[in-house]
Amino acid sequence: xxxxxxxxxxxxxxxxxxIPAKHAHLARPLAIVTSFVPLVVVGITWARFEIGDGLQLVxxxxxxxxxxxxxxxxVDGLSLPLVGLTALLFTVSMVFPFDxxxxxxxYYATFLFLEAIxxxxxxxxxxxxxxxFWDLSLVGMYFLIGVWGHGDSQRSALKFFLYTLxxxxxxxxxxxxxxLYTEPRTFDMVEIIRTTPVPAGGVAATLIFLALGxxxxxxxxxxxxxTWLPPAHVDAPAPASTILAGVLLKMGTYGFIRISxxxxxxxxxxxxxxxxxxxxxxxxxxxxxxxxxxxLKRVIAYTSVNHMGxxxxxxxxxxxxxxxxxxxxxxxxxxxxxxxxxxxxxxxxLFLVSGSILARGGTYELDQYGGLAGRAxxxxxxxxxxxxxxxxxxxxxGFVAEFQIFAGTLGVYPWLAGIGxxxxxxxxxxxxxxxxxxxxxxxxxRWDDWRDLGRAELFALVPLAVLVIVIGVVPSxxxxxxxxxxxxxxxx
Numbered sequence: 001x002x003x004x005x006x007x008x009x010x011x012x013x014x015x016x017x018x019i020p021a022k023h024a025h026l027a028r029p030l031a032i033v034t035s036f037v038p039l040v041v042v043g044i045t046w047a048r049f050e051i052g053d054g055l056q057l058v059x060x061x062x063x064x065x066x067x068x069x070x071x072x073x074x075v076d077g078l079s080l081p082l083v084g085l086t087a088l089l090f091t092v093s094m095v096f097p098f099d100x101x102x103x104x105x106x107y108y109a110t111f112l113f114l115e116a117i118x119x120x121x122x123x124x125x126x127x128x129x130x131x132x133f134w135d136l137s138l139v140g141m142y143f144l145i146g147v148w149g150h151g152d153s154q155r156s157a158l159k160f161f162l163y164t165l166x167x168x169x170x171x172x173x174x175x176x177x178x179x180l181y182t183e184p185r186t187f188d189m190v191e192i193i194r195t196t197p198v199p200a201g202g203v204a205a206t207l208i209f210l211a212l213g214x215x216x217x218x219x220x221x222x223x224x225x226x227t228w229l230p231p232a233h234v235d236a237p238a239p240a241s242t243i244l245a246g247v248l249l250k251m252g253t254y255g256f257i258r259i260s261x262x263x264x265x266x267x268x269x270x271x272x273x274x275x276x277x278x279x280x281x282x283x284x285x286x287x288x289x290x291x292x293x294x295x296l297k298r299v300i301a302y303t304s305v306n307h308m309g310x311x312x313x314x315x316x317x318x319x320x321x322x323x324x325x326x327x328x329x330x331x332x333x334x335x336x337x338x339x340x341x342x343x344x345x346x347x348x349x350l351f352l353v354s355g356s357i358l359a360r361g362g363t364y365e366l367d368q369y370g371g372l373a374g375r376a377x378x379x380x381x382x383x384x385x386x387x388x389x390x391x392x393x394x395x396x397x398g399f400v401a402e403f404q405i406f407a408g409t410l411g412v413y414p415w416l417a418g419i420g421x422x423x424x425x426x427x428x429x430x431x432x433x434x435x436x437x438x439x440x441x442x443x444x445x446r447w448d449d450w451r452d453l454g455r456a457e458l459f460a461l462v463p464l465a466v467l468v469i470v471i472g473v474v475p476s477x478x479x480x481x482x483x484x485x486x487x488x489x490x491x492x
Contacts, residue, residue: 013113025104027107035087055125057075067128068179072129082254086119090111092463096352096461099359101147103147125190127179145236145237153235156231177198177207200264212260220311230301234295241355246344253312283420284420286306291429304347317408328411333408335403337486339402342471349382361450369437371447372438375443389468
């Protein structure tokens with residue numbers, strides 16, 4: 001079933017490219033229908049998921065036996081929510097109306113290809129399979145930014161590709177380092193997590209951890225490895241920005257948990273405090289720099305640096321084995337994973353909204369707008385909902401995540417939690433200012449004919465907004481699944 005979720009979009013991507021030019025209009029409906037296949041698979045998997053049973057629905061086949069490489073996929077309480085988030089964001093991104101520049105077939109084929117690859121990253125249970133999917137994700141996003149972006153999109157796409165490729169090379173070195181300590185030689189992630197073959201002390205474990213950490217830090221991104229992110233977001237089409245923020249950034253945080261923490265737990269413990277400090281720097285830096293921006297997309301991009309800092313802070317607290325109680329570390333881990341989901345929904349919606357604003361106004365500059373709430377109440381309502389969720393308003397998804405992160409971190413690194421809380425205050429200020437500049441005040445005369453969100457835009461945005469509210473009000477259905485994983489990690 002999980003293999004179906006990966007390979008159906010991949011096969012249909014090839015079919016989409018082969019559609020004759022005179023039938024190019026079929027590419028979009030075909031891609032949208034295909035994107036529902038992973039959604040259905042996620043729904044069935046969630047219904048069948050047994051809380052507390054670890055990895056489930058495992059599918060495995062030999063790939064390169066001589067090297068201990070296999071095709072192996074499965075889900076647990078960490079990967080299932082991220083697979084669901086991925087399937088949903090790709091569907092709404094393809095539903096969202098976008099000018100494909102007359103290249104609808106390659107545009108939707110690229111989206112389907114990237115969906116298959118992204119699902120593969122979160123489902124893979126073999127390190128080489130994980131790395132193959134990880135590296136291929138760069139290709140899909142490179143073309144989405146470079147071909148369908150705007151502004152200096154080709155330069156931004158190149159910077160994105162080179163930065164993340166260098167991170168991938170560091171990741172590969174770390175993976176090979178782990179492999180050399182396995183006996184018999186294997187890339188089986190389940191077996192490596194069970195045996196943790198890399199010795200905790202010594203130079204080798206440190207170098208392996210740092211190589212992995214650089215690879216994941218670039219993708220997350222953490223300060224100072226974040227400089228590729230703002231130009232990539234600003235020049236990418238809105239649907240691609242949604243996938244970049246909502247899915248690709250989560251690959252980095254997922255890697256920190258699945259590989260760095262689970263495969264090198266004692267080494268992670270040694271570096272948990274420095275990682276937590278870097279996370280707090282990212283929280284404050286991302287918020288402060290976002291506050292200084294005048295470009296709507298840059299504001300949202302830098303808040304992603306801020307929010308990924310929250311995630312890493314929770315992961316650092318969860319990995320500090322021996323510090324604080326198991327309960328505190330478990331809460332921090334659950335909060336980190338909920339934050340991944342919440343950030344994907346919230347920031348995904350904000351980037352789609354930015355696309356709607358650009359399509360109507362032709363600019364992201366905040367000072368060019370004002371008073372749009374009266375002219376476009378649906379646009380204003382969804383933007384304000386996402387902004388309030390991002391700043392952590394109770395009753396919305398962001399609050400559930402951030403409350404757990406800080407509650408757990410207070411039991412492990414109370415001073416880091418106290419400093420990190422300042423980021424929430426700054427985030428609240430910058431989002432309130434953004435709302436004021438775009439939606440409140442006097443409406444400029446040139447926007448008298450401003451159109452509100454259309455039907456296709458609502459079809460894409462409403463599911464995200466509804467989930468932000470549902471997770472904020474009734475989060476137990478999500479937390480129960482994640483807790484089944486977090487408690488295992490917290491016990492070390």
